[in-house]
Amino acid sequence: MLEGGPSRTGVSALDGLQQAIETGDRAGAVRLAREAIDGNLPAQAVLDAMTVAMGVVGARFQANEIFVPEMLIAARAMKAATAILEPLLAGAGIAPVATAVIGTVHGDLHEIGKNLVAMMWKGANIAVIDLGTDVPAAQFAAAAREHGARLVGVSALLTTTMGGMRDVVEAVRAAGPPGTRVIVGGAPVTAGFAREIGADGYAPDGNSAVGVALAAIGVASR
Ligand code: B1M
Numbered sequence: 001m002l003e004g005g006p007s008r009t010g011v012s013a014l015d016g017l018q019q020a021i022e023t024g025d026r027a028g029a030v031r032l033a034r035e036a037i038d039g040n041l042p043a044q045a046v047l048d049a050m051t052v053a054m055g056v057v058g059a060r061f062q063a064n065e066i067f068v069p070e071m072l073i074a075a076r077a078m079k080a081a082t083a084i085l086e087p088l089l090a091g092a093g094i095a096p097v098a099t100a101v102i103g104t105v106h107g108d109l110h111e112i113g114k115n116l117v118a119m120m121w122k123g124a125n126i127a128v129i130d131l132g133t134d135v136p137a138a139q140f141a142a143a144a145r146e147h148g149a150r151l152v153g154v155s156a157l158l159t160t161t162m163g164g165m166r167d168v169v170e171a172v173r174a175a176g177p178p179g180t181r182v183i184v185g186g187a188p189v190t191a192g193f194a195r196e197i198g199a200d201g202y203a204p205d206g207n208s209a210v211g212v213a214l215a216a217i218g219v220a221s222r
Contacts, residue, residue, distance in 0.1 A: 013039060014049040017081070021053035024073030026080050033081040043088045044207075047116070050078050054112065078112055082119070089123040096127035097219050101143045102153035103131035105164040110157035113186055116206040117153055124210045124221075126151065137167035141175040148177060150217045153209070154199075156186040165189070166197040173198075181216035185209060 013036040020028035029050075036046045057074045060066045100121055104114050111133045118128045129147050131139060144152050152172050156162040169182050181200035184193075194202030201216045203209035211221050 014041065014045065017046065018049045018053040018056075021050050021074055021077050021081065022056050024070060024077050026073070026077040029077040029081040030084065033084045037084060037088065043085045046085060047082070047206075050081060054078060075112055079115065082112070082115065086119055086122075089119050097125050097214070098150040098217050099127040099129065099147050100151035100153055100213065101129045101131060101140060101147060101149040103135035103140060103155070104133040105154055105156045105161050105168065106134060106136050107164060108156055108158050108161040109133045110155070110186075113157065113206070114153070114155035117155065117185065117203070117209045120206040120210050121151075121153070121213060124214065126213065137164065137171040138175070140168045141171040144172060144176040144180050150177070150180055151213050152176065152180055152182045153213070154182065154184045156184070156189060159188045162186065162188050162193065165199065169198045181213075183209065183213050183216060 013032055017029060017032040017036060019025075020032055033046055033050075036049075037043065054074065057066070057071055061068075061071050102114060102118050102121070104111055114133070115130075118130050121128050129143055129149065131143055140152050140154065143149070152168065154165050154168050156165055165184050172180055172182050183201040183203060184197070184199045185203045185205075189202065191202045201212040203212040214221050
C-alpha cells in the first residue's frame with residue numbers, strides 16, 4: 001500500500017534528531033539533520049522536530065529534572081543543526097527588498113528563535129543585520145540608522161525582559177530612520193502586548209514573521 005508523508009527512515013531520522021537535541025548531542029544532531037535533508041525531508045519538518053525538542057527541554061527544566069547547563073548544551077546542539085538548514089532557506093534574490101536589524105532584547109540571552117526569524121527573513125530576500133543577544137534599546141536604533149533599515153526585529157523569551165521591547169520601540173521612533181517598522185516576537189509575547197507597546201507587528205513564529213514584516217513595509221508576499 002502506498003502512503004503519503006515521510007518514509008519510516010525519515011520519521012526515525014526525525015525522532016533521532018529530536019532525541020539528539022534533547023540530550024545535547026551536538027555531533028549527532030548535525031549528522032541527523034544532514035541525513036534528514038539528504039533524505040529529502042522538508043526543511044520545515046526538520047525544524048519542527050528540533051523545536052519540539054526544545055519544548056521538551058524547557059518542560060524538563062521547569063520540572064527541575066535538568067538545569068541551566070543542560071538547557072545550554074541542548075541549545076548549542078540546535079544552533080549547530082539549524083545551520084544545516086540555512087542554505088536551504090536562504091533567498092536567491094538579486095537585490096534585497098529591504099534591510100532589517102534584528103536582536104534579542106536587553107538582559108535576554110535566548111537566541112535560537114531570533115536566529116530562525118533572521119533565517120526566514122533572509123529566505124524572503126530581506127538583508128539581515130544580526131545584533132545578537134542582550135542588545136540595549138539604543139543599539140537597535142543606532143544600527144537601524146547606520147544600515148538604513150526599514151525593519152527592526154526584537155525577540156524576547158523571558159517575562160522579565162519583554163518589557164524592554166517598549167524601550168526599543170521608543171528608541172527607534174526617537175532616533176531610528178523615519179518610518180522604520182518594529183516587529184516583535186518570542187514565547188511570552190502576545191499580539192495584545194505588541195499593540196500595548198506600540199510595535200508595528202507581532203509574529204508568533206518564524207514563518208509568520210515573514211508575512212508580518214513584508215506587510216509592515218508594504219511589500220506583497222510571494
Ligand atoms: Co531559558 N528559559 N533561561 N535558556 N530557555 C526558557 C525561555 C523558559 C520558558 C524555560 C522554562 O522555565 N520552561 C524560562 C522562561 C520563563 C519565563 O520567563 N516565562 C527560561 C528561564 C527561566 C531561563 C533562565 C532565567 C534560567 C536561569 O538562569 N535560572 C536563564 C535566563 C538567561 C538570560 O537570558 N538572561 C535562561 C537561560 C537559558 C540558556 C542560556 C541556558 C538557553 C538559551 C541558549 C541560547 O539561546 N543560545 C535557554 C534555553 C535553551 C531555553 C528553552 C529551553 C528553549 C528556548 C528555545 O531556544 N526555544 C526555553 C523553554 C522553551 O522555549 N520551551 C527556555 C526554541 C525556539 C525555536 O523557540 O525561542 O520560542 P523560541 O522562538 C520561536 C517563537 O517564540 C518565535 O519564533 C521562533 C520560531 O518559531 N519568535 C519570534 C522568537 N523571536 C521572535 C521574533 C520575532 C517573531 C517571532 O520577530 C522579530
